[in-house]
Amino acid sequence: FQDQAEQFFRSGHTNNWAVLVCTSRFWFNYRHVANTLSVYRSVKRLGIPDSHIVLMLADDMACNPRNPKPATVFSHKNMELNVYGDDVEVDYRSYEVTVENFLRVLTGRIPPSTPRSKRLLSDDRSNILIYMTGHGGNGFLKFQDSEEITNVELADAFEQMWQKRRYNELLFIIDTCQGASMYERFYSPNIMALASSQVGEDSLSHQPDLGIGVHLMDRYTFYVLEFLEEIHPASQTNMNDLFQVCPKSLCVSTPGHRTDLFQRDPQNVLITDFFGSVRKVEITTETISLDRDLAGFESKFPEDEFATEPLKYAEQLPVAQIIHQKPKQKDWHPPGGFILGLWALIIMVFFKTYGIKHMKHVF
Amino acid sequence: VVEGLALLDLGVSPYSGAVFHETPLIIYLFHFLIEYAELVFMITDVLTAVALYLAIQDFNKAVFKKQKLLIELDKYAPDVAELIQTPMEMHYIPLKVALFYLLNPYTVMSCVAKSTCAINNSVIAFFILATIKGSAFLSAVFLALATYQSLYPLTLFAPALLYLLQRQFIPIKLRSRSFWLYTLQYASLYLCSLVVIICLSFFLLNSWDFIPSVYGFILSVPDLTPNIGLFWYFFAEMFQHFSLFFVCVFQINVFFYTIPLAIKLKEHPVFFMFVQMAIISIFKSYPTVGDVALYMAFLPVWSHLYRFLRNIFILSCVLIFCSFLFPVLWHLWIYAGSANSNFYYAITLTFNIGQILLVSDYFYAFLRREYYLTHGLHLTRQDGTEAMLVLK
Numbered sequence: 073f074q075d076q077a078e079q080f081f082r083s084g085h086t087n088n089w090a091v092l093v094c095t096s097r098f099w100f101n102y103r104h105v106a107n108t109l110s111v112y113r114s115v116k117r118l119g120i121p122d123s124h125i126v127l128m129l130a131d132d133m134a135c136n137p138r139n140p141k142p143a144t145v146f147s148h149k150n151m152e153l154n155v156y157g158d159d160v161e162v163d164y165r166s167y168e169v170t171v172e173n174f175l176r177v178l179t180g181r182i183p184p185s186t187p188r189s190k191r192l193l194s195d196d197r198s199n200i201l202i203y204m205t206g207h208g209g210n211g212f213l214k215f216q217d218s219e220e221i222t223n224v225e226l227a228d229a230f231e232q233m234w235q236k237r238r239y240n241e242l243l244f245i246i247d248t249c250q251g252a253s254m255y256e257r258f259y260s261p262n263i264m265a266l267a268s269s270q271v272g273e274d275s276l277s278h279q280p281d282l283g284i285g286v287h288l289m290d291r292y293t294f295y296v297l298e299f300l301e302e303i304h305p306a307s308q309t310n311m312n313d314l315f316q317v318c319p320k321s322l323c324v325s326t327p328g329h330r331t332d333l334f335q336r337d338p339q340n341v342l343i344t345d346f347f348g349s350v351r352k353v354e355i356t357t358e359t360i361s362l363d364r365d366l367a368g369f370e371s372k373f374p375e376d377e378f379a380t381e382p383l384k385y386a387e388q389l390p391v392a393q394i395i396h397q398k399p400k401q402k403d404w405h406p407p408g409g410f411i412l413g414l415w416a417l418i419i420m421v422f423f424k425t426y427g428i429k430h431m432k433h434v435f
Numbered sequence: 436v437v438e439g440l441a442l443l444d445l446g447v448s449p450y451s452g453a454v455f456h457e458t459p460l461i462i463y464l465f466h467f468l469i470e471y472a473e474l475v476f477m478i479t480d481v482l483t484a485v486a487l488y489l490a491i492q493d494f495n496k497a498v499f500k501k502q503k504l505l506i507e508l509d510k511y512a513p514d515v516a517e518l519i520q521t522p523m524e525m526h527y528i529p530l531k532v533a534l535f536y537l538l539n540p541y542t543v544m545s546c547v548a549k550s551t552c553a554i555n556n557s558v559i560a561f562f563i564l565a566t567i568k569g570s571a572f573l574s575a576v577f578l579a580l581a582t583y584q585s586l587y588p589l590t591l592f593a594p595a596l597l598y599l600l601q602r603q604f605i606p607i608k609l610r611s612r613s614f615w616l617y618t619l620q621y622a623s624l625y626l627c628s629l630v631v632i633i634c635l636s637f638f639l640l641n642s643w644d645f646i647p648s649v650y651g652f653i654l655s656v657p658d659l660t661p662n663i664g665l666f667w668y669f670f671a672e673m674f675q676h677f678s679l680f681f682v683c684v685f686q687i688n689v690f691f692y693t694i695p696l697a698i699k700l701k702e703h704p705v706f707f708m709f710v711q712m713a714i715i716s717i718f719k720s721y722p723t724v725g726d727v728a729l730y731m732a733f734l735p736v737w738s739h740l741y742r743f744l745r746n747i748f749i750l751s752c753v754l755i756f757c758s759f760l761f762p763v764l765w766h767l768w769i770y771a772g773s774a775n776s777n778f779y780y781a782i783t784l785t786f787n788i789g790q791i792l793l794v795s796d797y798f799y800a801f802l803r804r805e806y807y808l809t810h811g812l813h814l815t816r817q818d819g820t821e822a823m824l825v826l827k
């Protein structure tokens with residue numbers, strides 16, 4: 073039991089969150105919404121509740137006037153799998169999906185009036201899954217056809233999350249063209265990233281449905297969905313299997329991944345660590361005494377070198393000085409030579425035009 | 436300007452930031468006058484109006500004299516009595532010009548906005564006054580000042596030269612020695628004063644970095660903040676490797692019309708000056724409504740062309756509507772977010788098309804009147820049927 077109790081703390085996380093973002097609008101980007109909804113479905117099936125999922129969909133496909141089958145979003149052709157279902161809860165919809173809102177959700181700098189369902193209330197024991205899909209390019213992802221988020225901004229947002237202790241481990245999956253460029257700039261610890269294509273490659277869509285008239289899913293997410301359908305809350309499949317999903321023969325693009333910032337070996341990371349909300353519950357009638365220093369639990373965060381005392385805002389700003397400010401004395405004056413030259417020229421022009429006879433009036 | 440002065444107070448060159456692109460003489464002027472900025476701009480507008488008033492007064496006298504001379508020389512066709520300008524109708528034109536400038540909503544807006552365009556306008560107005568009075572020296576000095584301020588009044592060199600030649604009764608023939616002599620004199624006056632002013636500005640800050648900041652800025656158009664001109668949208672959406680080519684094309688467009696217009700309008704240099712000023716304010720890299728106000732002030736001088744103007748209703752509607760739509764679409768684009776730059780640029784384009792239409796309409800009307808004056812009002816073709824004048 074001691075071993076198992078130690079195992080209890082080994083993975084380090086106690087709760088799971090998911091932020092699923094679809095950034096494209098318009099009917100022909102049906103597949104991006106279907107991508108996000110399939111990941112949503114898997115994540116919910118594996119145990120993450122709606123209260124811990126922030127779902128951002130930039131457009132409404134299910135109730136789109138062009139949808140021949142209203143209230144459905146299919147992921148397989150021949151309408152095999154409806155990922156919309158009855159209990160989808162979209163937190164950010166339509167025009168609310170903006171770069172600013174996304175970054176605010178991640179960093180937690182949200183106006184006080186935001187409802188709980190729109191907040192990412194993670195803490196330093198949370199494993200967060202971030203899934204993004206849409207149209208992208210080398211170093212950016214397009215939101216709503218009007219703005220972009222760059223890989224630098226994303227990396228800085230993750231660093232803010234790290235500094236604010238908002239995650240324990242983070243899995244970032246992106247399914248766009250040139251998706252690998254989005255994770256190139258990450259520099260915060262404990263991030264693992266997967267992308268559907270390398271820089272210079274396009275991510276392709278899977279199959280069109282002739283009844284609906286659009287492509288239903290992107291290849292990478294289609295095969296990820298197939299993979300995830302096999303997973304159940306107790307499965308021990310690890311990340312290395314996820315890296316093998318969708319080889320080049322099936323996906324045409326080369327999926328990539330990045331694990332150098334991650335502290336654990338991907339072999340030991342279970343899929344359900346990120347995609348599911350697995351609670352380890354062991355019922356026992358014996359008492360266990362836990363050792364003070366448990367192996368595997370090291371302090372992950374560096375100690376502050378010097379403790380600073382909390383600063384009060386009012387003391388930092390010299391209010392009295394500002395209020396009673398005198399108008400500033402100008403420090404710069406034009407050089408004497410310039411003034412002399414300028415006025416000499418003006419006087420010369422004046423006399424040239426109007427004649428020397430005025431000189432005696434001046435002097 | 437405030438930013439430039441603040442940087443200077445901190446001991447840094449005011450051109451090191453990307454905001455200040457005015458000349459050193461403006462620094463000198465505003466160093467002392469920055470607290471009274473509103474008064475300064477009001478006074479400059481009044482000065483411009485006074486200069487325009489005096490200039491047009493003199494110009495009317497010159498026009499009337501020339502007209503009398505041509506009538507006595509029998510250069511006019513017999514049935515053009517109604518086209519001749521009389522002193523009665525020309526009496527109030529200078530006052531109208533001054534009022535057109537002062538009461539133009541564009542002038543009021545640029546005065547309220549405290550735009551340095553007012554200073555540009557007043558220098559150009561003084562230049563026009565000096566040219567029409569006939570003083571080559573003063574006109575060269577003011578033209579040098581205007582060119583020093585913003586590069587484009589360089590094109591006003593040609594009409595000023597033509598006017599002064601006309602005044603000195605020197606015929607404009609390419610082989611005539613006196614023509615070249617006078618041209619050289621005027622050009623050398625202009626260039627010398629320009630060089631002197633630039634050297635003087637060097638002594639203000641002891642550095643030459645005002646040259647790339649002022650002239651390099653005007654010519655290479657790095658800042659693409661939307662304005663009422665044509666440059667910003669093109670360069671915002673252009674690929675980097677084409678931008679040099681298109682900058683050259685756009686800048687040549689301003690200077691290009693001078694020579695053909697000089698050939699066509701060599702008898703009428705003041706009209707040429709008006710057309711040139713309009714072309715500058717349409718095609719310049721960073722136009723403002725103050726530039727538009729300046730050439731619009733000249734419209735009463737050619738009010739006798741009214742019967743020949745063809746599109747006056749449409750273009751006045753276009754100009755008025757566009758002026759109202761500018762702030763509306765700006766608000767929609769920037770604040771409401773429900774329009775985009777295309778909407779604003781469409782209005783910019785329409786406004787500039789209206790201006791171009793205005794200029795070309797006046798041009799057509801002017802040439803038509805000139806043709807009628809020499810060939811009579813009732814034009815007939817060779818077989819006797821009535822003919823129409825067309826601008827090809």
